[in-house]
Amino acid sequence: MAAITTHVEAVGQAAIRSVSSVGRAGFLGIDAVRALRKVELWGPHLIPQLARVGVESVPIALFIATFTGIVLSLQASYTFTGAVPLYFVGTLVGKTMILELGPVLTGLALSGRVGANIAAEIGTMRVTDQIDALETLAYDPVAYLVVPRVLAGAIMFPLVVILANAIGILAGWGASLVLLDLSSPEFLKGLKLFFLPFDVRFSFIKSITFGVTVTAVGCYFGFHTRGGAEGVGHATTRAVVIASMIILVLDAFWAAVLLR
Amino acid sequence: MSIELVNVCKSFDSNEVLKGLSLTINDGQTTTIVGASGSGKSVALKHIVGLLRPDRGDVWVDEHNVSRLDQDSLYRLRRNIGYVFQFAALFDSMTIGENVGMGLRRMPELEEDEIRQRVSECLALVELSGYEDRLPSQLSGGQRKRAGLARAIATRPKYILYDEPTTGLDPVTTAVIDEMIVRMSEELGVTGVIISHDMKSAFRISDRVAMLYEGMIRIDGTPDEVRASDDPIVKGFIQGIPELMGAKS
Numbered sequence: 001m002a003a004i005t006t007h008v009e010a011v012g013q014a015a016i017r018s019v020s021s022v023g024r025a026g027f028l029g030i031d032a033v034r035a036l037r038k039v040e041l042w043g044p045h046l047i048p049q050l051a052r053v054g055v056e057s058v059p060i061a062l063f064i065a066t067f068t069g070i071v072l073s074l075q076a077s078y079t080f081t082g083a084v085p086l087y088f089v090g091t092l093v094g095k096t097m098i099l100e101l102g103p104v105l106t107g108l109a110l111s112g113r114v115g116a117n118i119a120a121e122i123g124t125m126r127v128t129d130q131i132d133a134l135e136t137l138a139y140d141p142v143a144y145l146v147v148p149r150v151l152a153g154a155i156m157f158p159l160v161v162i163l164a165n166a167i168g169i170l171a172g173w174g175a176s177l178v179l180l181d182l183s184s185p186e187f188l189k190g191l192k193l194f195f196l197p198f199d200v201r202f203s204f205i206k207s208i209t210f211g212v213t214v215t216a217v218g219c220y221f222g223f224h225t226r227g228g229a230e231g232v233g234h235a236t237t238r239a240v241v242i243a244s245m246i247i248l249v250l251d252a253f254w255a256a257v258l259l260r
Numbered sequence: 261m262s263i264e265l266v267n268v269c270k271s272f273d274s275n276e277v278l279k280g281l282s283l284t285i286n287d288g289q290t291t292t293i294v295g296a297s298g299s300g301k302s303v304a305l306k307h308i309v310g311l312l313r314p315d316r317g318d319v320w321v322d323e324h325n326v327s328r329l330d331q332d333s334l335y336r337l338r339r340n341i342g343y344v345f346q347f348a349a350l351f352d353s354m355t356i357g358e359n360v361g362m363g364l365r366r367m368p369e370l371e372e373d374e375i376r377q378r379v380s381e382c383l384a385l386v387e388l389s390g391y392e393d394r395l396p397s398q399l400s401g402g403q404r405k406r407a408g409l410a411r412a413i414a415t416r417p418k419y420i421l422y423d424e425p426t427t428g429l430d431p432v433t434t435a436v437i438d439e440m441i442v443r444m445s446e447e448l449g450v451t452g453v454i455i456s457h458d459m460k461s462a463f464r465i466s467d468r469v470a471m472l473y474e475g476m477i478r479i480d481g482t483p484d485e486v487r488a489s490d491d492p493i494v495k496g497f498i499q500g501i502p503e504l505m506g507a508k509s
């Protein structure tokens with residue numbers, strides 16, 4: 001009986017904790033929107049943060065995109081086995097890269113890189129009282145730390161994804177030339193066949209939300225870090241896990257809303 | 261114009277730290293808060309600048325109820341308050357000079373070379389002249405602490421809250437900091453609130469000494485009054501005789 005009560009209690013406490021985290025995240029969100037008007041605090045940090053998101057994300061995004069593009073083209077030709085004209089490889093590579101894998105894989109990789117870095121950085125500032133120090137020096141820490149990072153995510157992320165899409169398609173193209181018996185005109189024909197400008201817009205919109213997710217979740221867990229170096233470790237891991245989960249949910253959400 | 265804590269209660273989860281703390285800090289005076297480690301001294305100090313909000317009770321600074329202020333007014337009020345953190349809390353991505361200049365950069369009336377001038381003055385006050393371009397990680401603990409002190413006084417605030425400004429410093433540096441605190445109060449009329457474990461210097465430099473015990477102010481008086489107290493808790497604490505304190509509680 002006692003054991004059951006403990007379990008019920010544990011579940012109850014976990015539920016309370018998650019509700020209160022959502023609440024706190026909401027407050028941080030409201031504070032961030034209000035902090036937008038304090039341009040003098042976040043403005044000077046926007047460019048460095050843009051550069052940082054770019055530097056941290058471009059190499060890994062391109063690496064992932066290259067190999068994904070190659071695999072996509074090989075897998076497409078393997079699946080079609082002569083039943084479908086081979087130039088559809090181009091279609092599949094293009095569509096899959098732009099609509100799904102470009103944004104999602106880049107997003108997941110970046111939650112492990114940009115998101116984790118932000119959580120560790122802000123978490124360390126929290127546990128060493130640097131955030132309190134900002135407060136006492138009349139710097140709104142939300143305007144000073146959160147806003148430039150989230151804006152940088154929202155601006156830089158779609159650009160990185162567009163680049164990743166392009167590289168992925170180029171890699172798929174290269175692979176179909178070298179590894180499959182496909183010519184460039186055929187690949188391009190396939191690529192153009194079902195291409196819609198909307199696809200790029202879709203990819204773009206998705207990436208903006210992913211960029212906001214990764215950076216905002218990193219900031220959130222950083223801000224609510226407790227308990228020294230160990231707490232910073234926890235915050236970092238949780239930021240990566242939660243951001244990845246939100247990205248996957250958002251991915252399904254956008255497909256349901258915009259692809260039907 | 262003064263700082264007043266009225267019946268402040270604060271708990272963290274089930275840990276009741278402040279249980280109705282009331283304390284008035286008079287303008288122009290230096291008040292030292294003493295008390296055992298973990299008794300809530302830092303928590304009390306953080307309430308004065310609104311870093312923590314009381315569960316119950318009120319905190320008044322300059323006739324403003326700190327816990328009721330909206331964000332903008334709170335930031336405006338904080339420009340009159342310097343805060344020296346127990347562990348310095350320097351921004352580790354910035355140089356010492358940038359750290360000390362942080363508050364000054366929020367004052368639009370200051371030109372860049374005035375800021376530089378003030379930064380080097382403040383660093384000289386804490387005997388860190390020429391350290392402008394070092395990073396916090398290149399300083400010793402005591403040096404970091406002094407840099408934190410310089411950062412807090414740079415804006416020439418009316419109130420300065422010192423959380424253990426001299427703990428962990430050598431006797432000579434301690435004397436230098438103590439003297440600086442006295443000068444801030446005598447020459448600039450700064451109101452100081454100091455948390456300290458050093459009873460000797462507390463009695464020497466303060467106008468009033470208050471002792472925090474079990475979430476409340478156990479005694480609040482001039483150094484002579486506190487020294488003369490026959491409350492065993494107070495006596496036990498200032499003489500470092502735990503048996504005296506244990507006998508009562």
Ligand SMILES: Nc1ncnc2c1ncn2[C@@H]1O[C@H](COP(=O)(O)OP(=O)(O)OP(=O)(O)O)[C@@H](O)[C@H]1O
Pocket residue numbers: 272275277295296297298299300301302303304346
């Ligand atoms: N942000 C916080 N969250 C949870 N508990 C806290 C927090 N800040 C302080 N506490 C708890 O409040 C109590 C008092 O802490 P405080 O830092 O005020 O002690 P102190 O009197 O300054 O001690 P010391 O002399 O060692 O600095 C401690 O039990 C501490 O664990």
Ligand SMILES: [Mg+2]
Pocket residue numbers: 301302303346423
């Ligand atoms: Mg303390």
